[in-house]
Amino acid sequence: MDIILLERIEKLGTIGDVVTVKDGYARNFLLPNKKALRANETNKKVFEANRERIEAENKERATAAAKHGENVDGTQIVLIRASSNSGQLYGSVAVRDIVEELNKTGADVDKSMVILERPIKTLGLFDVRIALHPEVSVTIQVNVARSEDEAELQKDGVDVMAQMFDTEEATGFVEKIDRTLEPGEIAGEDAEEAEEATAEEAPSEDAEAAADEAPAEEDSEATA
Known part of the structure; x- marks a missing residue:
């Protein structure tokens, strides 16, 4: 048309x-x-x-x-959401969520003004464009976090997602080591120390041989 x-x-x-x-x-x-x-x-x-x-x-x-737009541009809103250990949200952040939180700051926008290129499905900071007029757009920042404390860390430039991955990898590494041990086995440096202590306490080969020969001599005397 x-x-x-x-x-x-x-x-x-x-x-x-x-x-x-x-x-x-x-x-x-x-x-x-x-x-x-x-x-x-x-x-x-x-x-x-x-x-x-x-x-x-x-x-x-x-x-x-x-x-x-002078009062809206650069505004940061915080949305608290539950997520998995990998930072994936249980659900996603919708345009409605952004509008509701943004309007609490007095922005006075509606859903048609929010230009969300793709759904927000992870924790982190996201720039979102707000079209106040066909020829006037501003940018706000959406801070998606699991808690107010994490939101503050993200606001200060801390990569919470990266920290979560580091923690998860470290935990997985420890669990992997633990799963390879037999019952009673000790991991890492403690295992080496335990082996040294065991070696010191163990009888020598000569002592073991002497212990094996002693009962035989007693038996021969008794027979005589």
């Missing part, structure tokens, strides 16, 4: 551009939200007659959005 844009649409064009889009996109989003008009002769004349007013109103909205 050919349409006339009434505002800038990312990857499509700006006010007054005539572009071709899929019918469903036009009917379900652009036309009902008054972001475009069907590009027929009547609408082209109507648009040209009102172009100056449309552009002036758009400029006013952009100016207001830019002012609003």
